[in-house]
Amino acid sequence: GAxxxxxxxxxxxxxxxxxxxxxxxxxxxxxxxxxRQSLGQGPEFLIYFQGTGAADDSGLPNDRFFAVRPEGSVSxxxxxxxERGDSAVYLCASSLGAGQSTGELFFGxxxxxxxx
Amino acid sequence: AQSVTQLGSHVSVSEGAxxxxxxxxxxxxxxxxxxxxxxPNQGLQLLLKYTTGATxxxxxxxxxxxxxxxxxxxxxxxxxxxxxxxxxxFCAVSGGYGQNFVFGPGTRLSVxx
Numbered sequence: 001g002a003x004x005x006x007x008x009x010x011x012x013x014x015x016x017x018x019x020x021x022x023x024x025x026x027x028x029x030x031x032x033x034x035x036r037q038s039l040g041q042g043p044e045f046l047i048y049f050q051g052t053g054a055a056d057d058s059g060l061p062n063d064r065f066f067a068v069r070p071e072g073s074v075s076x077x078x079x080x081x082x083e084r085g086d087s088a089v090y091l092c093a094s095s096l097g098a099g100q101s102t103g104e105l106f107f108g109x110x111x112x113x114x115x116x
Numbered sequence: 117a118q119s120v121t122q123l124g125s126h127v128s129v130s131e132g133a134x135x136x137x138x139x140x141x142x143x144x145x146x147x148x149x150x151x152x153x154x155x156p157n158q159g160l161q162l163l164l165k166y167t168t169g170a171t172x173x174x175x176x177x178x179x180x181x182x183x184x185x186x187x188x189x190x191x192x193x194x195x196x197x198x199x200x201x202x203x204x205x206f207c208a209v210s211g212g213y214g215q216n217f218v219f220g221p222g223t224r225l226s227v228x229x
Contacts, residue, residue: 033217042206042219056216103148103210105217109159
């Protein structure tokens with residue numbers, strides 16, 4: 001696609017529910033990143049994929065958070081047993097492959113999650 | 117490991133005045149440095165980047181930044197502010213391709229008429 005696409009753009013859920021957020025990266029981008037941005041703060045790293053595998057998941061806050069990228073393109077961020085503190089904008093970014101990139105990230109517009 | 121600090125969570129300037137947004141970084145490897153801008157309810161957009169070579173880099177919308185290794189700084193400047201520059205600005209550091217991006221907390225720029 002022309003840019004990074006994230007769905008849904010807005011999600012309101014109740015505490016304890018399960019949520020999935022989807023990211024469709026730019027075609028040909030092998031690297032995919034998830035960040036979380038709370039109000040008034042900078043993006044906080046969650047997880048980074050190179051191809052299908054998670055190269056660095058050190059930013060996932062706890063085991064309620066999980067992300068997959070089964071075919072090396074679309075990724076899904078999954079949050080179980082949501083808590084009010086999970087409310088934030090979840091940002092996805094993608095990047096070109098090794099040898100072609102200076103590491104610049106291209107961001108989607110984010111998925112705003114509100115947990116009531 | 118990398119980290120970024122941005123001095124001043126909110127900066128106000130008058131239209132036509134100089135814009136200076138400060139960024140200092142810490143990196144255990146030669147850094148790649150970036151400035152991103154975020155307009156309300158929009159995603160992050162790259163303003164400019166430093167990877168190697170010339171330490172003064174120019175970006176979109178008249179912004180530029182200078183990499184100063186001795187000061188571990190990458191401050192963003194624009195000679196004359198426009199109303200349309202009002203946004204949130206984020207400095208970020210990376211160790212290069214395949215490395216984690218670390219963002220600063222951001223500076224909100226207000227431009228007064």
